[in-house]
Amino acid sequence: MVSKRVVIIIALILVFFLPGCWSRTEVETLAIVTNIGIDTVEQDGHVKFLLTANIIRPPLAGGGTQGGGSGAGKPVYWRVASLGDTLSDAERNLNLRIPRRIFYGHLRFVVINEKVARKGLADIIDYLHRNMRIRPRVLLLLTPEKAFDTLIRQAELEPDLARMIDEMDRMALSRSSKAFIDDLAHTTGQLTASGIDPLVAGITPIESPPTEPEGKPVKVIRINRGGAFRVDKFVGWLDSDEVRGYLLGIGKAQSGPFSITLKPHSHKDVNIMMTRATGKIKVDTDGDEVTAVIEISAEGDLSEFHTTEEIATDEGMKILGQKFSDAIKTEVMKAVKKSKELKSDIFGFGAALHRDNPAEWKRFEKHWYEVLPRIKVTVKVTAYVRRTGMTAEPFKPE
Amino acid sequence: MYIIGLVIAFCGIILFEAPKLIKEKMWGELMAFSGLLLFGMVISSAAVLNIDVPNPTALIEMIFAPPTKLLTSFFE
Amino acid sequence: MFNVLRRKLKQTLGRNKDLKVPHDKFEHGEGNGDKEKHPISNSLEQNKIILKEIFNNCSDVKFREFELGTAPAVKLLLVYIDGMVSTSDIHESIMNQLMLLEGLMEEISPEHTLELIREKLLPIGELSENGDFIKITDNILMGNAALLIDGEKTALILGIKEWESRGIEEPQSEPVVRGPREGFTERMLTNTMLLRRRIKSSRLKLEIKKVGIVSKTDIGIMYIDGIANNKVVEEVRKRIDRIKIDGILESGYIEEYIQDDWKTPFPLVLSTERPDRAAAHLLEGNVIILTDTTPFALIVPVTFFHFLQASEDYYTHWVGTAMIRLLRIIAVNISLLLPSFYIAIVTFHQEMLPTALLINIASAREGVPFPAFIEAFIMEGTFELLREAGIRLPRPVGQAVSIVGALVIGQAAVTAGLVSPAMVIIVSLTAISSFSIPNYSGALSLRILRFPLMVLAASLGLFGIMVGLMALLLHLCSLRSFGVPYISPIAPFIRSDMKDSVIRFPLWAMFTRPRLIGYKEPQRQEYLQIPKPPANPKRPSGGKERDNK
Amino acid sequence: MKLIEEGKISGSQFMWLLVTIVLPTAVLFIPALTIKYSGTSAWISGGVFTTIWAFIIVWVASTLGERFPGMTLVDYSSLILGKFPGKLVGAFYIFVLVLTVAIVVREFGEFLVSSFMQQTPIFVFNFLLIALAASAVRNGIEVIARMNHFVVSLMFFALIFIFTLVFSEADFKNLYPIFEGGILPIFRGFFTPMGWAGELFLIFILMPYLNNYREAKYAGYKAALMLGVIMSIDIVIALAVFGQQAADYVFPVHTLATYISIAGFLERVEAFILALWVAGITMKVSIWYYCAVIVAARTFNLQDYKPVVLPLGVICLTWSITIFDNITQLVEHFDIAWIGFSLTFEFIVPALLLLIAVLRKKRGAEKGR
Structure with a gap:
């Protein structure tokens, strides 16, 4: 009895050694992809996908001995691309020239070419979702140039583009709320839900003047706009102010500078730094008319003041608050206008109607994109300026 | 190849249980053991040799799918 | 198996037939039921x-x-x-x-x-x-x-026994910062004296049995009447009487014969060199088995958490102890799991690591010729080897070994490209953790189990580890030490015993004995003896002053 | 009537066993299946309705059990219906339980293969799971109950971990409108989790192992309530984070775990969560397996249940691989045939037994324990 049991245990342990460990992959046999770009190319009359991947070169990147700052001379990532009939095909075609297993576990963002997006995102989203390694947190970006070209642009201050975009998303963009990178899960949710359309962050490729002493001009990217979609098709761009209007409307704006004109000058003379904001959308119907109310409440601090008036009074603050709310209102209205123009329900008026009044929504659902431009949108803003920073009254040169 | 593994596994199971049962004269247990094991042998060898045997879920589906569909259709 | 032993023993002992009194009769001394x-x-x-x-x-x-x-x-x-x-x-x-x-x-x-x-x-x-x-x-x-x-x-x-014996010294295997410095010695009567001095009660019983057909070693069973479970005491007697062996040279012999399950790597009997610890366990209702000629006393029944307790735990402040207990539990987990976790993550679940760390590990592993599993195996094996060498060697040589060892599992192995630096960290963390488990045999069982878990991790990743852990849990749950479930305050869950398992409560809150061990007289102190400031803190000595006037 | 195994479990252990009987797979599959039909009101069908249903099942099961103390379903069915029909009921339940074990094992194998280790054959996972469960079953109900105590806390830890960490991503606007299509879709969405809630019918088999059989009803209700609450939270969080999209994920809870990201540091934890979940599934399989073995032993009138453990394991393992061709078939099976089937063995047969017992005034002997 006893020896039998021992035999069984030994046999079990041996069984584990036998099959050579199916899913095992050593780290050094992985090609760690941090970001991919998706283009389409016409070849022999067929439309093919061009998948571009940035792969980390471990010996250059880490190792502890090398400092992070020296990344300018030798890039730590490596751009490769391959063609394929489908994206998966292209992915495996990468292995025709890369000796390592393509590993998506650390994919940070996906850049999609504008033209591809115009034809529809659904196929791409499907590819991304089916892969078990790609997580729903992956960020989506649109680029007007070829994604192939975008992926070789320089990342400054961070060792690679992936980390740069990641940090931008987490730290930088919410400082101004002028751009916003959404992730795969949300975009998919908005894509599949009725009555709401996604807005995907957009890249502007620029050539910046030299950033180092005796340097050459560098090719960098700037995230300063948003691509609006109708269902899954890209229809047009929102500029950075409009993006902020959109963010304010849906309540995702956190902070940001608002430059306003206090006196009838030719230039803006006051800046209020928004510190917190909430936004809510309510949609109602009246017969065939749809009305939407966007309620926003915001708070801000005075951060710059270019005139010499006395402002540190209750009255003054109220005036500033009024101006501040006007500025917000203008931005939101601009975004709404753009949304109507593009017939893209990025604000989710339809979804709001569905939420508040499902029966009415049934009536409008079929021809919602015709209704959308006719919606009467009112923006109600309650904005306060709470503090004046470290100085109360402006400095008066006398 | 797989059938060899299967044979070894079944031999292992029989060696593991049967001697004790025979020694302690537990005939009822031995009957139940061998009956169930025989059934297991049949279905597992069939699976390994790619022979089609009736599938329990197919049976369930045959019996229960029509009434269930009828039931759920009231609620759609 | 035992029958074979007995037969062999009889053969060897009974060879001297020409004696008037057959020799083996003398060897079967008292306590063996020899009526002749x-x-x-x-x-x-x-x-x-x-x-x-x-x-x-x-x-x-x-x-x-x-x-x-x-x-x-x-x-x-x-x-x-x-x-x-x-x-x-x-x-x-x-x-x-x-x-x-x-x-x-x-x-x-x-x-x-x-x-x-x-x-x-x-x-x-x-x-x-x-x-x-x-x-x-x-x-x-x-x-x-x-x-x-x-x-x-x-x-x-x-009765004029007198022989040379070692004096009472500080126990080597269980040193403390605070607590008595006395340790058991090889002389059993000294040990019983040490316990009697701590528990001056006639309820502290001592039963002496002779075990070992040739060696006739004295075995003392000590327990406090009325606190210890009679069934356990009876079971101890029975199991000790069952031992038929030629000689007992250390309490480890007894341990192997009386534990409930011989297959388990976990110790089902606690051994200690410290009389204060033994006394504490006596008060909780455990039975102590003293063996002549060895300073190690056995304590039964025990649970898994006993191996995470040190006698010092009860002498230092409870908050610190509570934290140290948690630390030890973490150490148990690290020493059991860390290498296999590393293997699983590096070979299966690379997405779990932060990108920067993954890149670092990948670049460090770039030149290493072995898969992570072999790498880990080599390093863990080397470490076990070094540790063993360090214990066995005379002290001066031992130091040399540790220097060489530091070089082997340190810089040199990394520079030579045999292992990656991350592996060195893993091995050293594992080693440190296994040192911080107070009981040697407890730590030993974890060291043994580490290797099968590494195999599982290398073949099936985290799933494999979990399968291994479930098997381990199953094993632990089915273990009993003298009838007491091995992981008892947790499963089966006993709320009142949690006070002395994962963390230690203040002493005044431990007013009951462990429920499954000292259940006969559960209450061990008055309730609610919470230390308080004096009743009227505003005038601590005001009354006296007024008297003087 | 002598029990096959003399192991005894306490009331709270019994309750946790009941929780484990349902929870591990329910949490994985139910959100997607209910959201598919009930949309935003899925939590009503998956949480509230299932709780009520679970209460009914618990009532039927424990009432029968109290009527025939110390007996399992098989024993009193032959008492109620006569010897041969009783054995027939026993045989039916062997089939049901073995098949369920196979399905549960298959579910989890599918989950592992599709979300973690695509290259590994599913046989490996199924084999290990059944091997673990078999050794647990051979150790008896007491050991299973003790293990379960440990494992339940792991599962709860994993769930609470997921739920709290994705909470910041939840958008509760996604829960509106409630009652969008009236009550019908809610009922439709309820049919699938009904099979899961009904799994509490295992009280029939486990009740004799309870120290005091009168605690069964109370423990059952508590377990049902706990399950209802967990399922509601599960569905609500899945909905709130992903919206209707959750219905398209095969395992929404797993996707939730992949979505965790706290301060860019605490992320990518799903493999860890999975590992904890393996424990839960092992327990679930062990308990079902144990019940199958006990029913088999009772039906064949065996003194010792251990000899049938391995043969049944072989059947479970084979079925777990052969019953479905692909994962869609599995999900579809739950959606269609399983509803009627589970209703039959979880509710209709026991309820009929109870009815006949009441009508024929059959009653088990009160044992002086």
Whole structure:
């Protein structure tokens, strides 16, 4: 009895050694992809996908001995691309020239070419979702140039583009709320839900003047706009102010500078730094008319003041608050206008109607994109300026 | 190849249980053991040799799918 | 298996057939249910021949013949083992008395020699009579002296044991910062003394049994009557009686024979060198098994959490102890799981690492020729080897080993490209964690289990680890130590026992004994003895001052 | 009537066993299946309705059990219906339980293969799971109950971990409108989790192992309530984070775990969560397996249940691989045939037994324990 049991245990342990460990992959046999770009190319009359991947070169990147700052001379990532009939095909075609297993576990963002997006995102989203390694947190970006070209642009201050975009998303963009990178899960949710359309962050490729002493001009990217979609098709761009209007409307704006004109000058003379904001959308119907109310409440601090008036009074603050709310209102209205123009329900008026009044929504659902431009949108803003920073009254040169 | 593994596994199971049962004269247990094991042998060898045997879920589906569909259709 | 042993034993022992008294009868001493009697005769010569035959070729057994009185002179034979008896007692309390005080003899008739010697002549505390060769031999072997008197059918057994033994020293295996410095010694009576001094109660019982057919080692079972579970005590007795072995040289022998399950890598019996710890367990209702010739006492029944407790836990502040207990639990997990976790993550779940770390590990592993599993195996193996070498070697050499070891699992192995730096960190963390588990045998079981888990991790990743852990949990749940479930305060969950498992509560809150161990008298102190400031803190000594006025 | 195994479990252990009987797979599959039909009101069908249903099942099961103390379903069915029909009921339940074990094992194998280790054959996972469960079953109900105590806490830890960490991503606007299509879709969405809630019918088999059989009802209700609450939270969180999209994920809870990201540091934890979940599934399989073995032993009137453990394991393992061709078939099976099937063995047969017992005034002997 006893020896039998021992035999069984030994046999079990041996069984584990036998099959050579199916899913095992050593780290050094992985090609760690941090970001991919998706283009389409016409070849022999067929439309093919061009998948571009940035792969980390471990010996250059880490190792502890090398400092992070020296990344300018030798890039730590490596751009490769391959063609394929489908994206998966292209992915495996990468292995025709890369000796390592393509590993998506650390994919940070996906850049999609504008033209591809115009034809529809659904196929791409499907590819991304089916892969078990790609997580729903992956960020989506649109680029007007070829994604192939975008992926070789320089990342400054961070060792690679992936980390740069990641940090931008987490730290930088919410400082101004002028751009916003959404992730795969949300975009998919908005894509599949009725009555709401996604807005995907957009890249502007620029050539910046030299950033180092005796340097050459560098090719960098700037995230300063948003691509609006109708269902899954890209229809047009929102500029950075409009993006902020959109963010304010849906309540995702956190902070940001608002430059306003206090006196009838030719230039803006006051800046209020928004510190917190909430936004809510309510949609109602009246017969065939749809009305939407966007309620926003915001708070801000005075951060710059270019005139010499006395402002540190209750009255003054109220005036500033009024101006501040006007500025917000203008931005939101601009975004709404753009949304109507593009017939893209990025604000989710339809979804709001569905939420508040499902029966009415049934009536409008079929021809919602015709209704959308006719919606009467009112923006109600309650904005306060709470503090004046470290100085109360402006400095008066006398 | 797989059938060899299967044979070894079944031999292992029989060696593991049967001697004790025979020694302690537990005939009822031995009957139940061998009956169930025989059934297991049949279905597992069939699976390994790619022979089609009736599938329990197919049976369930045959019996229960029509009434269930009828039931759920009231609620759609 | 045991039958085989017994048969073999009988064969080897029974070979000497030409003795008048078969040799193996002597080996089956008391406590073995041997009903056969081998009475001594009243002829001293005869007895002497037999005894000489029994102690054939035992040069340390001394036969001293002398005479008592002058007329008629009674022949006496003193038999003892040199080195095990007190020589001064032999000289002064026995020989001196019997040989020099002859004048008394004339008054008494020779028939009463025995009574006379016993009652008037020998100033020795422990004295008994015995007329059986087996018993006499046993007593001589135990360090008593036997006084045979010509014409008497009984011999006097004189308890004058005395042998060299180590003094009470600080225990080596369980050092503490705060707490008593006394440790058990190899002499069982010293150990019982140490316990009696801590628990001055007549309820503290000591039962001595002789185990070992040849060695006849004294085994002491100690428990507090009324607190210890009778069933456990009975079970201990039964299991110790069941041991039929040639000799017991250390309590480890006993441990292996009395534990509930021989297959488990986990210790089901706790051993300690510290009398304070043993006393604490006695008070909780455990049974202590002391073994002569070893300073390690056994404690039963135990649970898994006993191996995470150190005696110092109860002497230092409870908050600190509570934290240290948590730390130890983390250490258990690290020492069991860290290498396998590393293997699983590096070979299966690379997405779990932060990108920067993954890149670092990947670039560090770039030049390493082995898969992570082999790498880990090499390093863990090397470490175990070094540790073993360090323990066995004499101290000065041991240091050299540790220097070499530091080089091997340190910089050199990394520079040589045999292993990656991350692996070195993993190995050292594992080592440190396994050192911080207070009980050596507890830590040993975790060290053993680490390797199968590594195999599982290398073949199936985290799933494999989890399968291994579930198997381990199943095993732990099915274990019992003298009827007490091994991981008892957790599963089965006993709320009142949680006070002394994962963290330690303040002493005043531990008013019950462990429910499954000391359930007979569950309450161990008054309720709610929370220390408080004096009742009226505003005027601590105000009353007195007023009195003075 | 002598029990096959003399192991005894306490009331709270019994309750946790009941929780484990349902929870591990329910949490994985139910959100997607209910959201598919009930949309935003899925939590009503998956949480509230299932709780009520579970209460009914518990009532039927424990009432029968109290009527025949110390007996399992098989024993009193032959008492109620006569010897041969009783054995027939026993045989039916062997089939049901073995098949369920196979399905549960298959579910989890599918989950592992599709979300973690695509290259590994499913046989490996199924084999290990059944091997673990078999050794647990051979160790008896007491050991299973003790293990379960440990494992339940692990599962709860994993769930609470997921739920709290994705909470910041939840958008409760996604829960509106409630009652969008009236009550019908809610009922439709309820049919699938009904099979899961009904799994509490295992009280029939486990009740004799309870120290005090009167605690069964109370423990059952508590377990049902706990399950209802967990399932509601599960569905609500899945909905709130992913919206209707959750219905398209095969395992929404797993996707939730992949979505965790706290301060860019605490992320990518799903493999860890999975590992904890393996424990839960092992327990679930062990308990079902144990019940199958006990029913088999009772039906064949065996003194010792251990000899049938391995043969049943072989059947479970084979079925777990052969019953479905692909994962869609599995999900579809739950959606269609399983509803009627589970209703039959979880509710209709026991309820009929109870009815007949009441009508024929059958009652088990009160044992002086």
